[in-house]
Amino acid sequence: MENTIRLDLNEIPCNSDDEDGNFKSTEAENGGGVMSENSIDDVVSLDNMDEAAVDNMLNASMENMAEVAVDNMAEAVVDNMAEPAVDMCFVTGEEFAVEGANVPYDEGDKIELQCQLEHNHCLSPKDSRFMVNYRSIDDPTAGKITNNDQAGISIAKSYNSLLVESGGHENITYNQRDVRNVVHLNRRKSRLQGDAVALEKYFQQQYEYNQEFYSAIKRDDDGRLMNAFWSDARSRAMHKDFGDIITFDTTFLCNRYRMPFAPFVGVSHHGKSIVFATTLLSHDDMETLVWVFNQWLKCMGNPPKGILTDQCKATGKVVESVFVGVPHRLCLWHILQNASRNLGKLSKWNEIEEALRNVVHDTLDPDEFDEAWGLMVEKFGIHDNAWLKETYEIRRRWAPTYWRSTFWAGMSSTRRSEGINRFFKGFVSVETGLIQFKRQYEAALKGKVEEEKLLNFNSTHKPPICDKDMIVQYVFQKAYTNTKFLEVKAECDALKLVSESKTASLVGLSVYQAIEKFPNPV
DSSP: OEEEEEEEGGGSOOEEEOTTSOEEESHHHHTTSOOOHHHHHHHSOOTTOOHHHHHHHHHHHHHHHHHHHHHHHHHHHHHHSOOOOTTOOBOSSOEEEEESTTSOOOTTOEEEEEEEOTTOBOOOGGGGGGSGGGOOOOHHHHHHHHHHHHTTOOHHHHHHHHHHHHTSGGGOSOOHHHHHHHHHHHHHHTTTTOHHHHHHHHHHHHHHHOTTOEEEEEEOTTSOEEEEEEEOHHHHHHHHHHOSEEEEOOOEEOSTTOOEEEEEEEEOTTSOEEEEEEEEOSOOSHHHHHHHHHHHHHHHSSOOSEEEEOSOHHHHHHHHHHSTTOOEEEOHHHHHHHHHHHHTTSTTHHHHHHHHHHHHHHOOSHHHHHHHHHHHHHHHTOTTOHHHHHHHHTGGGTOGGGSTTSOOTTOOSSHHHHHHHHHHHTTOOTTOOHHHHHHHHHHHHHHHHHHHHHHHHHHHHSOOOOOTTSHHHHHHHHHSOHHHHHHHHHHHHHHTTEEEEEEEEETTEEEEEEEEOOOOOO
């Protein structure tokens, strides 16, 4: 169906204002014709008016006339359309083509209005949820989405949970993109003041709530955030009991500004990783690290008894200058990974790797380590490898044989720091703002607290079974947590399978021979 209506502008009545400013029609005065100059004189006197005022008057009249023309056109289109009937198809939007619009207006000009209806389609109410005008998210649902985001739940999982709750796609008025928009809008709200200002305000609120909360922010000359350091009251309290040995790693990016996230991590009496303090860094150069380690001293009051880091040379120099006299170990896991990168292309790499691990793990004293290392290098002819030479020169920083007499809380690498990074990765990403990151960080730590409470409860009310014939097991069961007691029990059980006999005596030293006994097969 196609209807074309031709309208003569001379047939369109025009309106004007009376002397009191009231709206009236000039149709009666001019016989329904176009407003003439005489009709203008009848309404407003042109005496004592300059040329600009007259032009303004005429322009306003022309605008009124155009508005009336459009209204009359729309009424004409409606009048010529068929009445709605059953099974009739309707369009969701009409296309209008106007010809002659750019032609200067003169008396007798025609405007052609064409309504094209060939794109009609049948109504489908079930598909309205795909249309923007019909999509919406109510306040309770938006609140759930926001809470899920603050709890570290991904947008996809949050959307799927809403689908399950509502019973399917047909029962909701939004899609996953709408959910994403709600999340991003809420995150942008937290950045209205600027992440750095909001973060500083947040730290101040935490301090007012608990004065054991410690924080520090470093800005550049333009006032932009450079570094941030903080530790809550619980973390500082745990440091007093478990802060002897810490690990420090700066390789994890967790926010939209790509500032490295560097936690100070230790191990608890349950054998679980705990966070003592956290830093966000602009760089990992010496100047930044000096600031960070000095903040640790201000916060905790004393340096740790030992620290593990990666092979970053800047970190090593800063540890020596700030944590004076503190033993500093390099991550053993990174050493072995670098061995694979630097020696992995050799034809006998598999044999070299096995020999290297034997030298690292099976030697008991430094002399034995040096001898075994020399034999390995001689056997495979790798004297000239530059990486191997450099690694051997710093062996006192990473080889376990040099640290066997020192307490390291069972740690020989920064894997606990990396484990914490993987844990936080489930809550944050490189698109996370600073305030959003702080909220997610808090939510993650609360989960850690609940985990420790459960372990404390189990150690008190659900101790593992011990062999009461071995008094040492009974004593340690009462004194240790379940995790640490099971380690003692494993050592005791291993002794049952070993028989030892004294073979020699040296000056102040007895030598025993241990023979492992294999149990009889069942």
